[in-house]
Amino acid sequence: MITLGIIGVVAAMTMPSLIANYQKKQVVNQLKKAYSEISQAIRISEGQYGTLDNWDFSDFSTAQERANYFAQNYIFPNIKILQSCSPSSEKCWADVYTIDGVKSVSYVNNYAGRSSFVTSSGYSVYYWLHGVGNGGWFIVDINGLKKPNKLGKDVFVFVMSWGNGGAATTSDKCSRYKLGLSPYGAHCLSLSPTIDELVDGSFDFGGTNGSFNCKKGTDGKSAGGYCAAVIMMDSWDIKRDYPW
Numbered sequence: 001m002i003t004l005g006i007i008g009v010v011a012a013m014t015m016p017s018l019i020a021n022y023q024k025k026q027v028v029n030q031l032k033k034a035y036s037e038i039s040q041a042i043r044i045s046e047g048q049y050g051t052l053d054n055w056d057f058s059d060f061s062t063a064q065e066r067a068n069y070f071a072q073n074y075i076f077p078n079i080k081i082l083q084s085c086s087p088s089s090e091k092c093w094a095d096v097y098t099i100d101g102v103k104s105v106s107y108v109n110n111y112a113g114r115s116s117f118v119t120s121s122g123y124s125v126y127y128w129l130h131g132v133g134n135g136g137w138f139i140v141d142i143n144g145l146k147k148p149n150k151l152g153k154d155v156f157v158f159v160m161s162w163g164n165g166g167a168a169t170t171s172d173k174c175s176r177y178k179l180g181l182s183p184y185g186a187h188c189l190s191l192s193p194t195i196d197e198l199v200d201g202s203f204d205f206g207g208t209n210g211s212f213n214c215k216k217g218t219d220g221k222s223a224g225g226y227c228a229a230v231i232m233m234d235s236w237d238i239k240r241d242y243p244w
Helices: 002-049 063-078 195-200 227-233
Strands: 081-085 115-119 124-129 135-141 155-161 181-183
Touching: 002 063, 002 135, 002 155, 002 181, 002 227, 063 081, 063 115, 063 124, 155 227, 181 227, 195 227
Parallel strands: none
Antiparallel strands: 081 115, 115 124, 124 135, 135 155, 155 181
16 A cells, blocks of 8 residues: 555656646647648749749739738648638637737737638648738647647747848848748847747847747747747757746
8 A cells, every 4th residue: 555655646746747748749749740831831832933032922912912812822722721711810710828828919810911721730820921022920829729829838930031031031141941931030040049038038139029038927928929939949849948
């Protein structure tokens, strides 16, 4: 009985850690899958239409038209889509919260030019293109509409760059993953942020200082936005100091 009691105590102490580690591995695997599928869709389209920097959206007068053309021609033919919402709606995209559980105003439905879709792999994507026509934002919720819908937990921020800079890239040099999908923060090769800067929010890019930090308790308006960059820069791993 004493032995069984000891085993029970040890199990009670280790089970939470084992469960957390399992959940972290699931998150990383799902995130890698979404990143790979979206990137692959772009590469396939590049094989058909030329590289991203040659894609032209100048014929469209509205942000919604640009987003629709981009998705329907370059994304949807190469990813299995269950549902698309243009503009974005609750059918494809849930309300997003910061890493501290505060409702974020950055990734909301019913906003002109911003669309979303649900894939057969189970993740949702919320996206829009820059008005200057040289890239776009792609917010991935790895488990779709299911909770917790939190930045850094199941929602991760990426950007895609082409052309010569603009809203999310201040110059040609500001892309670690040139002409492709990259996690927000890590895309800025010329500024070379460290993981510590992305975690504590001290990385100041375009006035976002402290807003996208991958750390709890900082009140950033989009706190958790740099977490995809932290995971990727940590060799696709969620380390012990990650704000889980």
